[in-house]
Amino acid sequence: MKREIGWDAISHDPRSVVTVGTFDGVHCGHRAIIEYLQERAEAQDGPSTLVSFDPHPRAVVHDEEVPLLTTVAERADLLEGLGLDRFVVIPFSNDFAQLGPKAYVEEVLVDRIGAQEITVGYDHRFGKGRAGDVEDLREFGEQHGFSVDVIPPQEVDHDVVSSSTIRSLLLTEGSIEQANARLGRPYRLSGLVSRGQGRGRELGYPTANLALEDARKLTPKRGVYATMVVLPNGNRRGGMMNIGRRPTFDEMDVTVEVHLLDYEGDLYGATLSVEFLQRLRAEQKFESATALAAQLSEDEERCRTVIRTQA
Numbered sequence: 071m072k073r074e075i076g077w078d079a080i081s082h083d084p085r086s087v088v089t090v091g092t093f094d095g096v097h098c099g100h101r102a103i104i105e106y107l108q109e110r111a112e113a114q115d116g117p118s119t120l121v122s123f124d125p126h127p128r129a130v131v132h133d134e135e136v137p138l139l140t141t142v143a144e145r146a147d148l149l150e151g152l153g154l155d156r157f158v159v160i161p162f163s164n165d166f167a168q169l170g171p172k173a174y175v176e177e178v179l180v181d182r183i184g185a186q187e188i189t190v191g192y193d194h195r196f197g198k199g200r201a202g203d204v205e206d207l208r209e210f211g212e213q214h215g216f217s218v219d220v221i222p223p224q225e226v227d228h229d230v231v232s233s234s235t236i237r238s239l240l241l242t243e244g245s246i247e248q249a250n251a252r253l254g255r256p257y258r259l260s261g262l263v264s265r266g267q268g269r270g271r272e273l274g275y276p277t278a279n280l281a282l283e284d285a286r287k288l289t290p291k292r293g294v295y296a297t298m299v300v301l302p303n304g305n306r307r308g309g310m311m312n313i314g315r316r317p318t319f320d321e322m323d324v325t326v327e328v329h330l331l332d333y334e335g336d337l338y339g340a341t342l343s344v345e346f347l348q349r350l351r352a353e354q355k356f357e358s359a360t361a362l363a364a365q366l367s368e369d370e371e372r373c374r375t376v377i378r379t380q381a
Contacts, residue, residue: 071146071149071150071154071155071156071157072117072155072156072157073146073157073159074156074157074158074159075124075142075146075157075158075159076159076161077160077161080158080160080182080183082181082182082183082184083116083117083119083156083183083184084184084186085114085115085116085117085184085186086116086117086119086156086183086184086185086186087107087110087111087114087116087117087118087119087185087186087187087188087189088107088119088120088121088179088183088185088187088188088189089103089104089107089119089120089121089188089189089190090120090121090122090179090188090190090194090196091103091121091122091190091191091194092122092123092126092127092233093120093122093145093149094126094136094138094139094140094145094233095139095140095233095236095253096140096145096148096149096152096253097139097231097232097233097236097252097253097254098231098252098253098254099191099223099230099231099232099252101152101254102221103189103190103191103221104118104120104149104152104154105152106189106219106221107120107189108152108153108154110187110189110219111155114186114187116186116187117155117156118153118154118155118156119154119155119156119157119158119183119185120149120154120156120157120158121158121159121160121179121183122142122145122157122158122159122160123159123160123161123162124142124159124160124161124162125162125286126138126162127162127167130162130163130164130167131164131167136286137237137241137286137287137288137289138284138286138287138288139233139236139237139240139253139257139288141283141284141286141287142159143283144258144260145157158183160178167198168198169197169198170197170198170201170202171196171197171198171201171202171206171210172197172202172210173197174196174197174198174202175196175197175202175207175210175214176210176214179216180214180216185216186215186216186217187216187217187218187219188207188211188216188217188218188219189218189219189220189221190204190207190218190219190220190221191220191221191223192204192220192221192222192223193223194207194220204218204220229252231252235252236249236252236253237288239252240257240288240290240291241288241289241290241291242291243291244290244291244293244349244352245349246290246295246346246347246348246349247347247348250346250347256298256345256346256347257290257345257346258343258344258345258346259280259282259287259289259326259343259344259346260280260282260283260341260342260343260344261280261281261282261283261326261341261342261344262280262281262283262339262340262341263278263279263280263281263337263338263339263340263341263342264279264280264281264338265279265338275310275329275363275366275370276329277312277327277328277329278327278328278329278330278337278342279325279326279327280326280327280328280342280344282326283341289313289324289326290313290346290349291313291349292313292314292315292324292352292353293312293313293314293349293350293351293352293353294310294311294312294349294350294351294353294369295310295311295312295313295346295347295348295349295350296308296309296310296311296346296347296348296350296372296373296376296377296380297309297310297311297328297344297345297346297347298344298345298347298377299328299330299342299343299344299345300342300343300344300345301337301340301342302340302341302342307330307331307332307333308330308331308332308373308374308377309328309329309330309331309344309373310328310329310331310350310366310369310370310373311326311327311328311329311344311346312325312326312327312328312329313325313326313353314353315353328342328344331370331373331374331377347376347377347380348376348380350369350372350373350376351369
């Protein structure tokens with residue numbers, strides 16, 4: 071897959087069959103669009119081309135913090151795994167946001183990228199103020215010689231799949247299993263193992279403290295989670311993750327740390343990827359370190375049960 075990230079990397083290919091959107095999460099709804107895009111690209115004998123943006127448009131236009139389900143690198147890896155031919159990332163800026171619908175289509179999709187056909191979701195909007203819609207796109211297609219295909223909404227459990235819904239499930243509710251069903255895979259965090267205060271080791275549960283690769287990446291609701299951990303060599307281990315402030319010790323900084331089950335070794339400086347399976351419980355303050363250790367023992371048993379049934 072060609073990765074064309076940034077204006078200088080973008081090439082013009084007049085055979086391109088294009089879809090456009092942030093595609094944060096590359097969730098089940100996105101994959102339906104991508105599968106159709108690939109079918110059309112094969113029929114048109116052109117490269118399947120996905121155009122995305124970074125940073126998230128809402129972060130620029132509305133100065134809004136948008137926690138990412140996938141970093142650009144994660145998005146690229148997922149798309150390559152799906153067999154996409156070409157991944158284009160446009161740097162989204164205030165200047166870019168001022169392009170009207172017509173100028174955006176002509177200058178970017180036609181002249182810069184080379185679209186011969188465009189596939190979009192049913193609710194696709196584009197251009198300054200999101201003023202352009204599917205009917206506008208069809209009109210521009212008639213003017214510039216590209217065709218337009220529209221994909222209907224995709225549902226899971228009778229709910230339309232969207233990145234915003236998945237963010238809410240993870241961040242507000244901690245509903246991992248519902249989020250995973252919409253993603254079509256376990257939600258994942260990756261980070262570099264850094265040194266912590268050794269609280270877990272003192273309790274009999276040594277943890278790897280993770281410094282996340284991208285500060286914009288969404289961290290699920292605080293609590294304890296059953297996880298699978300992917301080691302640098304590709305091996306997998308069950309893990310029990312804690313996201314929180316360690317209230318038993320009156321700490322204020324939120325940490326992301328994972329205890330690897332049945333593992334011994336030095337992981338400092340290594341990059342780990344953690345796949346979330348289920349939220350076990352909320353963050354809780356205990357009367358003593360002894361009481362916390364007892365709870366962690368119970369958490370471990372539940373964690374092992376989840377891993378046996380889900381991993």
